[in-house]
């Protein structure tokens with residue numbers, strides 16, 4: 420029997436909701452229909468995505484029962500792809516900006532903590548090439564992607580894996596989940612992006628219902644100039660992730676300091692390992708509680724690990740204080 424491949428656990432999770440909750444065709448509310456789980460390998464770890472998928476419930480609508488997935492999904496990864504778009508953008512910039520070989524890119528990605536084999540590096544570079552070769556003026560391609568669709572909802576993402584590297588700009592349609600145009604540009608200037616947007620607007624026969632992005636200033640300016648008066652909605656997840664950055668940093672520091680306070684759990688455990696008395700079991704239980712608190716990563720950014728650790732240690736501390744007060748726990 421073939422051995423099952425061990426699945427690495429995710430160290431982050433993100434729940435993605437649809438920003439657009441009205442059906443782009445009939446305007447009625449699309450009901451949240453089911454959750455779809457995806458696991459993505461990114462430059463910052465393995466992310467478990469929960470996608471809140473919606474569908475139009477209006478039987479008279481052309482889009483009746485058709486799936487509408489959260490707009491932000493496309494910023495994380497290409498459809499059915501295991502590696503994040505940030506990994507693809509990073510590998511592409513290493514290849515074409517820094518002229519690194521496939522084995523070198525493989526090594527750099529491994530050093531960054533991305534568990535990838537060399538053959539997959541070749542595949543992600545192929546995806547990068549494909550991404551940059553798509554043309555919005557190719558009428559046959561656009562027809563194939565969008566079919567009889569009458570509206571599009573544009574999503575704009577800019578990925579810059581590292582400071583100084585090119586920005587991979589991607590413009591997608593959220594209804595068909597297709598990539599309309601992608602370009603790697605040295606700058607993140609609004610003018611370059613508004614030029615890309617203007618190309619998309621000129622090439623599409625469909626009407627643009629709305630634009631979705633994480634609202635970086637350059638995107639905001641580009642949308643305002645290329646698509647004036649179009650509703651520009653913010654991707655909640657990326658927006659609040661940006662807003663939470665200073666809190667996340669402070670939380671990481673707090674966790675480091677808290678960990679220093681609970682060093683030395685192992686020696687305590689060892690000191691009672693042979694003890695048969697009930698007290699030994701109690702001490703072991705508390706040690707276990709501390710160790711489990713230390714490995715609880717929370718769910719950043721809304722449930723940060725430092726705050727979580729403090730809450731758990733406070734509970735352990737007050738429990739110990741209670742036992743001491745009742746006088747049935749000898750002082751060590």
Ligand SMILES: [Zn+2]
Pocket residue numbers: 442443444445446447475476477480481482483
């Ligand atoms: Zn509908």
